[in-house]
């Protein structure tokens with residue numbers, strides 16, 4: 625489905641990004657993944673295969689994004705698919721959240737997405753597809769999640785505005801909106817497997833479908849948006865959340 629295409633997945637070293645990178649590669653794309661931890665990138669490369677390009681850098685750093693673009697240009701020349709997926713999550717209750725916590729979430733989730741798109745655009749071919757990773761939180765009022773939810777609402781908005789801005793280049797921008805997905809983002813440091821299972825069951829019980837989602841279930845939507853199968857979609861959002869925000 626994606627033979628002859630090139631793809632960049634930011635945050636491709638873990639969770640939803642890793643699963644999406646694997647699916648895009650399985651469908652024939654040449655894939656690059658970006659993340660800030662070199663060790664995680666190495667582990668992902670061992671899983672994905674030696675032909676996957678790894679780029680170590682922080683999406684909230686413009687300098688790192690410029691290095692990322694140079695690496696992509698050197699290795700791939702052009703890009704057809706961008707999955708701007710790198711993101712962080714944290715609770716931010718209104719009464720106890722400091723400026724540093726605010727800035728970390730906004731810098732990675734909002735500034736990082738905006739400038740990742742800006743950095744990749746000069747390499748993107750006509751007919752390219754950009755997929756942004758938002759969240760079910762962009763449409764609900766979840767207590768203690770004000771900054772994360774606002775960051776994802778901004779990303780949802782980018783899909784609309786950037787799609788309109790890139791119309792003349794025939795580049796489509798859409799978003800995928802995951803519900804609660806079983807990935808390392810939910811794991812506390814040093815949390816045992818047993819504790820994570822118990823957490824997953826508690827979270828799953830709040831979902832109409834009765835469980836947390838799997839990264840592969842988001843990757844399937846990413847593949848659809850990356851491919852010409854979604855050629856009539858612009859500025860849209862695919863919600864993959866087991867009914868969490870919709871029912």
Ligand SMILES: NC(=O)c1ccc[n+]([C@@H]2O[C@H](COP(=O)([O-])OP(=O)(O)OC[C@H]3O[C@@H](n4cnc5c(N)ncnc54)[C@H](OP(=O)(O)O)[C@@H]3O)[C@@H](O)[C@H]2O)c1
Pocket residue numbers: 634635636637638639640641658659660661662664665681682683684709710711712713732736757758759760801802803804805806807808809810
């Ligand atoms: N899991 C869910 O329930 C859920 C729900 C809705 C939306 N999402 C969104 O899905 C996306 C992926 O999350 P995930 O659940 O797959 O989490 P994850 O397993 O923790 O993966 C996050 C990825 O982003 C990378 N990353 C984080 N900060 C970065 C930075 N500053 N620069 C470059 N890369 C960075 C991480 O690599 P390094 O740590 O090495 O930087 C990692 O590869 C996020 O945007 C998240 O908000 C997740």
